[in-house]
Amino acid sequence: MSELKVHGQPPAATDEIATLGANPSVEIAERFPVTDPGVEEEPPRYTDSNDAAGNRVYHRIVTLFAMVPVMAIAFVVVYFAVPRDLTIDFLLNANAQHVLLGLTLGLAILFIGIGAESWARNLMSDIEHTEQRHPIASSEETREKAVEVVQAGIDDSNITRRKLIGASLLGAIGILVVPALVTLADLGPWPTKSMRAKTIERTIWAEGVRLVNDVTYAPIKPEDLEIGQLVNAEPATLEALEGTEFITEKAKAAIIIVRMAPAAIQIPAGREDWQVGGILSYSKICTHVGCPISLWEQQTHHLLCPCHQSTFDLANAGKVLFGPAARSLPQLPITVDSEGYLIARSDFTRPVGPSYFERNSPEYYDERENI
Amino acid sequence: MAKPAPLSSERTVEAEPQSEPVGPLLKKAAGPAKWADDRVGAAGLGKGLLRKIFPDHWSFLLGEIVLYSFIILLITGVFLTFWYKPSMSEIEYEGSYQLLKGLHMSEAFASTLALSFDIRGGLLMRQMHHWAAMLFVAGMFAHMLRVFFTGAFRKPRELNWLIGVGLLAIGGTIEGFAGYSLPDDLLSGTGLRFVDGLIRSVPIIGTWAEFFVFAGQYPGDLIIPRLYMVHILLIPGILLGLISAHMALLVYHKHTQYPGPGRNDQNVVGYPLFPVYMAKAGGFFFIVFGIITLMGGLMQINPIWTYGAYNPAQVTAGSQPDWYMGWIEGAIRIMPGWESYIFGTTWSWNIFLPGVGLLTALFGVLAIYPFIEAWVTGDKEEHHVLDRPRNVPTRTAFGVAAMTCYAMFWLGGGNDIIAVKFNVSLNAVTYVLRVAVFVAPVLAFIITKRICISLQRADAHRLLHGSESGVIERSAIGGYSEHDVPLSPEEAFTLTEHKEYIPVEAGPETDETGVKLRPEATKRRAMVSKWWFGDNIAKPTRAELELAASHHGNGHNGDAHSGDGHTGDGDGHIDHAPSNGRREIESSDRVDEDALR
Numbered sequence: 024m025s026e027l028k029v030h031g032q033p034p035a036a037t038d039e040i041a042t043l044g045a046n047p048s049v050e051i052a053e054r055f056p057v058t059d060p061g062v063e064e065e066p067p068r069y070t071d072s073n074d075a076a077g078n079r080v081y082h083r084i085v086t087l088f089a090m091v092p093v094m095a096i097a098f099v100v101v102y103f104a105v106p107r108d109l110t111i112d113f114l115l116n117a118n119a120q121h122v123l124l125g126l127t128l129g130l131a132i133l134f135i136g137i138g139a140e141s142w143a144r145n146l147m148s149d150i151e152h153t154e155q156r157h158p159i160a161s162s163e164e165t166r167e168k169a170v171e172v173v174q175a176g177i178d179d180s181n182i183t184r185r186k187l188i189g190a191s192l193l194g195a196i197g198i199l200v201v202p203a204l205v206t207l208a209d210l211g212p213w214p215t216k217s218m219r220a221k222t223i224e225r226t227i228w229a230e231g232v233r234l235v236n237d238v239t240y241a242p243i244k245p246e247d248l249e250i251g252q253l254v255n256a257e258p259a260t261l262e263a264l265e266g267t268e269f270i271t272e273k274a275k276a277a278i279i280i281v282r283m284a285p286a287a288i289q290i291p292a293g294r295e296d297w298q299v300g301g302i303l304s305y306s307k308i309c310t311h312v313g314c315p316i317s318l319w320e321q322q323t324h325h326l327l328c329p330c331h332q333s334t335f336d337l338a339n340a341g342k343v344l345f346g347p348a349a350r351s352l353p354q355l356p357i358t359v360d361s362e363g364y365l366i367a368r369s370d371f372t373r374p375v376g377p378s379y380f381e382r383n384s385p386e387y388y389d390e391r392e393n394i
Numbered sequence: 395m396a397k398p399a400p401l402s403s404e405r406t407v408e409a410e411p412q413s414e415p416v417g418p419l420l421k422k423a424a425g426p427a428k429w430a431d432d433r434v435g436a437a438g439l440g441k442g443l444l445r446k447i448f449p450d451h452w453s454f455l456l457g458e459i460v461l462y463s464f465i466i467l468l469i470t471g472v473f474l475t476f477w478y479k480p481s482m483s484e485i486e487y488e489g490s491y492q493l494l495k496g497l498h499m500s501e502a503f504a505s506t507l508a509l510s511f512d513i514r515g516g517l518l519m520r521q522m523h524h525w526a527a528m529l530f531v532a533g534m535f536a537h538m539l540r541v542f543f544t545g546a547f548r549k550p551r552e553l554n555w556l557i558g559v560g561l562l563a564i565g566g567t568i569e570g571f572a573g574y575s576l577p578d579d580l581l582s583g584t585g586l587r588f589v590d591g592l593i594r595s596v597p598i599i600g601t602w603a604e605f606f607v608f609a610g611q612y613p614g615d616l617i618i619p620r621l622y623m624v625h626i627l628l629i630p631g632i633l634l635g636l637i638s639a640h641m642a643l644l645v646y647h648k649h650t651q652y653p654g655p656g657r658n659d660q661n662v663v664g665y666p667l668f669p670v671y672m673a674k675a676g677g678f679f680f681i682v683f684g685i686i687t688l689m690g691g692l693m694q695i696n697p698i699w700t701y702g703a704y705n706p707a708q709v710t711a712g713s714q715p716d717w718y719m720g721w722i723e724g725a726i727r728i729m730p731g732w733e734s735y736i737f738g739t740t741w742s743w744n745i746f747l748p749g750v751g752l753l754t755a756l757f758g759v760l761a762i763y764p765f766i767e768a769w770v771t772g773d774k775e776e777h778h779v780l781d782r783p784r785n786v787p788t789r790t791a792f793g794v795a796a797m798t799c800y801a802m803f804w805l806g807g808g809n810d811i812i813a814v815k816f817n818v819s820l821n822a823v824t825y826v827l828r829v830a831v832f833v834a835p836v837l838a839f840i841i842t843k844r845i846c847i848s849l850q851r852a853d854a855h856r857l858l859h860g861s862e863s864g865v866i867e868r869s870a871i872g873g874y875s876e877h878d879v880p881l882s883p884e885e886a887f888t889l890t891e892h893k894e895y896i897p898v899e900a901g902p903e904t905d906e907t908g909v910k911l912r913p914e915a916t917k918r919r920a921m922v923s924k925w926w927f928g929d930n931i932a933k934p935t936r937a938e939l940e941l942a943a944s945h946h947g948n949g950h951n952g953d954a955h956s957g958d959g960h961t962g963d964g965d966g967h968i969d970h971a972p973s974n975g976r977r978e979i980e981s982s983d984r985v986d987e988d989a990l991r
Contacts (some may be wrong), residue, residue: 056936057890060883062656062663102514121517125691133684139677147670153663154447156648156778159550211605222611237707266484267615274612274706307707312591312745314584315709329711331727332810332820345821347726347744349733377591379601383738
C-alpha cells in the first residue's frame with residue numbers, strides 16, 4: 024500500500040494509479056478491487072447543444088440582472104414614500120414599510136445571486152478539471168534546509184554560549200502576565216465576607232417595613248387577601264430607590280404573599296409567629312438560578328418556576344417538590360403593624376436566590392425543609 | 395453535468411495554456427494589471443490561485459453559508475451600532491411605540507425600540523441580524539456534522555478541525571449569548587439572570603467570577619456595556635482571525651472530494667475558481683444574503699416590545715434561550731436538584747454539571763475525537779477522498795448517538811411546551827428524559843451501526859450480483875427470476891474506493907527471554923480496534939469480482955458466494971434451466987404453488 028502514500032513522491036504514485044489498468048501491482052489490486060475507469064463522460068448540456076435553449080437562459084440571466092435596479096429604485100421609493108404607520112393587516116400583520124423594504128431589497132440581492140448561479144451552471148464551461156495535489160509536508164530536503172537556517176540563526180544569536188539570556192528573557196516577558204492580570208482586579212468589588220454580608224446576603228427588608236403591591240406600592244392589609252390568593256409584593260422602601268440601586272434591590276427583595284386555609288398549612292417549629300392567620304410570605308426569587316417564580320397552583324399550594332420548572336410547596340415551608348432546585352424558598356417573617364398593615368418582622372433569615380460557593384448552607388438548616 | 399477533461403498523459407489540464415491569445419477584455423485591463431503587478435506582484439498570486447480547482451457537492455455549501463452569514467452579521471451589525479446605546483441608565487420612553495410610552499426603561503432597551511420603530515429599515519436590519527445569527531450557528535453545526543460523518547477531519551486536516559471547534563465554541567455560545575442580552579428586554583434579562591446563576595455555581599471561584607463579570611451584584615449597571623464590547627469587538631475579532639486561518643488552511647490543503655471515478659487521494663476533480671467558482675460561490679453569497687433579507691422582512695424574530703423592559707420581579711412562561719443553547723437549558727431543567735455542603739461551602743452540581751460541565755464535554759470530545767480515531771486506526775496516511783458514512787459504521791454510529799443525546803437534552807429545553815402541546819404531565823416528560831439521555835444514544839448507536847453494516851452488505855451484493863432490474867421472467871416450468879444489471883465500472887469503483895481497516899492483533903509484550911517489548915499494538919488497542927472494525931463487511935476482492943462476473947456470464951446463479959454475508963441465500967433455490975444473470979426471487983415451495991394454480 025506504500026505506493027499510495029502522498030508523502031515524498033506524489034507523481035510516482037499517480038503514475039502507478041494511472042497505469043493500473045495495464046498491469047496492476049498486487050498491492051494496488053488489493054487496495055482497489057475495481058480499476059479506476061477515470062472521470063466519467065457526461066453528455067453535453069441542453070444549453071450547449073441547443074442554441075435556442077442557450078439563448079433563453081442568456082435572456083433570463085440578463086432579465087434577472089436588469090430587475091436589480093428596478094428593485095433598488097422601488098426600495099428607495101418605499102423608504103421615502105410609504106408612511107411610517109401604515110400596516111399590512113392581512114396575513115403578516117406587520118408594518119408595511121418594513122415588509123416592503125425587506126421584499127424589495129431581498130429580491131434585488133436574490134436576483135443577483137440567481138443570475139450568477141444560472142450563468143455558472145448553464146453558460147460557463149462545465150468541463151471538470153483534474154488538479155494534482157501537492158504533498159502537504161515539506162520535502163526532506165526542505166526540512167533539512169529549514170533546520171540549517173534555524174541552526175544558523177541560533178548560532179548567530181550566541182544563545183547556546185550565553186544560556187541565561189534566553190531563560191531570563193522568557194521569564195521577563197512571562198512576568199508581565201502578573202501586572203496585566205492585576206489591572207483586572209478592579210473589574211468588580213471583591214466578594215469578601217463583609218462584602219457578601221452587605222450585598223448578596225442581605226435585602227432591604229427590615230423590621231417594620233411594609234409589604235406593598237409591586238405595581239402600585241399600596242400597603243396591604245390581611246383582609247385584602249382571600250384564601251387561595253397570591254399577590255406579588257415589594258418592600259415599601261423600594262419606591263424611594265432609583266436606577267441601578269432600584270433594580271439590584273428589586274432583584275433580591277421581590278416576594279409573594281399567599282393566603283391559605285390555616286388548617287392546610289404545616290408550620291415548622293420556630294416559625295409559628297412568621298405568619299398572620301394563614302398569610303405567608305416567601306422570596307419570589309428561585310433558589311435554583313434566580314428566576315422570579317410566579318406560577319401558582321391554588322388547589323395544591325404549589326408554586327412553579329417558569330424557567331426550569333422547580334416546584335415548591337408553599338403550604339410546607341417552601342420545600343422543593345420537583346425540579347432542579349435544591350433548596351426551599353426562603354420565608355419572610357411577617358406580622359401586622361398598629362394600623363393593621365402587613366409588615367416584615369426582619370430581613371430574610373438566609374440569603375435569597377441561587378447558591379454561591381461560600382454559602383454556609385448547613386447553618387440555615389431546618390429539619391422541616393430542604394436546606 | 396460534467397464532461398471529463400481531455401486526458402493528457404499527466405491527467406492534468408494546464409491552468410492557462412501559453413498559446414492562447416489574449417482576448418479583448420484582458421487587453422483593456424492590461425494597464426491596471428501591470429500597475430498592480432509592479433507594486434504587489436499580483437500576477438504570481440493570480441497565476442497560482444485563479445484556476446484553483448474546487449470539487450462540486452451540495453454538502454460543501456454548508457460551510458459557505460456560515461461564512462456568508464458572518465459577513466452579513468458584520469454588515470447589519472455595523473448598521474445597528476449607529477443607533478444602539480449600550481447603557482443601563484434609566485430613562486422614560488418617549489418613542490413612537492404607544493404601549494410603552496412613559497414607562498421607565500434602560501437606554502439600551504429604548505434605543506432598541508427606536509431601531510425597531512423610529513429608524514426606517516432598522517427593524518429589517520435587526521431581524522436580518524438575528525436571522526443571520528441563527529443561520530450562522532445552524533450552518534456551523536451542519537457543516538461540522540458533514541465534516542464528521544465524511545471523515546474530513548482526518549490527516550492532514552486535524553488542525554482545521556480544531557479551529558472549527560474553536561469557532562463553534564466561541565461563535566455559537568458566547569457571541570450569541572452576548573448578542574441576545576443587549577436589547578435588555580424582559581427575555582434577555584431573564585437570560586442574564588440565568589447566566590448569573592450559572593457563573594455562581596462554579597466551585598471555588600464562582601462568587602468572584604460573578605462579582606467581576608457584573609461589577610458587583612446582579613445586575614449592576616456595567617454588564618450591558620461590557621457585553622457590548624465583547625459582542626462587537628472582542629469575539630468578532632477572534633472569529634475573524636480563526637475564520638481566516640480556517641480558510642487559509644482550506645486553500646493550502648485543497649478541498650476534499652467524494653469518492654468517484656478519476657478521484658483519488660492524489661488529485662482533486664472539479665471546476666476552476668475563475669470563473670466558475672467565483673460565479674457559483676459569489677452567486678451563492680447573494681442568494682444567502684437575499685434570503686436572509688427576505689426573512690428579515692417577512693418573518694418576525696425576537697419582538698422585544700412584546701414583554702417590555704427587563705424587570706427582575708417578572709418572567710413569562712415559556713422563557714427559552716435561542717435554540718442553540720436549548721440543549722444546555724434542557725440539561726439544567728432535567729437535572730435532579732443535587733447540592734453538596736462541604737466545610738461551610740455549597741457545591742451546586744445541579745447547575746454546574748449540566749451547564750459548564752456539558753459545554754466542556756461537548757467541545758472537549760469534539761476536539762479530541764480525530765486523535766482518538768487516528769489512534770484506533772493507526773492510520774498515518776493523508777486522506778483527501780471522503781468516507782461514505784456506511785463504510786465507517788462505528789464513527790457514524792458514534793456521531794448519531796451524540797446527535798441523539800443532544801436531541802434528548804434539547805427536548806428537555808422544551809419540556810413545558812411538550813407538556814402543554816401534547817397534554818402530558820410535565821413531571822413525566824422530565825423523568826422520561828432523565829432516562830432517555832442515557833438510553834437513547836445507546837439504542838441509536840446500535841441501530842445506526844447495524845444499518846451501516848447492512849448498507850455495506852447491500853453494496854457488496856450489488857458489486858457481486860448487480861442491481862435489481864425490476865424485470866421478472868417466468869421460465870417454462872413456472873420459476874420466476876429477475877435479471878440483474880451489472881454495475882457500471884464507475885459505480886463499482888466508487889463503491890470500492892474506500893480503504894479497509896483490519897483489526898490489529900496485539901503484539902507480544904515480552905520476547906522469549908522475558909524482556910519487555912513495546913509492541914506496536916497493545917492489548918488495549920487491539921481490543922478497541924476489534925470493537926471498531928470487527929463487524930465491517932469486507933469489500934469483495936478483485937478475484938471475487940472476476941469470479942462473480944464469470945459466473946454470471948456462464949449462467950449460474952451468483953448467490954453461492956460467501957463473501958457477501960448472504961450465506962443462506964442460495965439454499966432455497968431450485969437450479970432451473972440456465973438463465974443468464976438471473977436471481978431467483980421465490981423459494982421452491984412458492985414456485986410449486988404457483989405452478990399448481
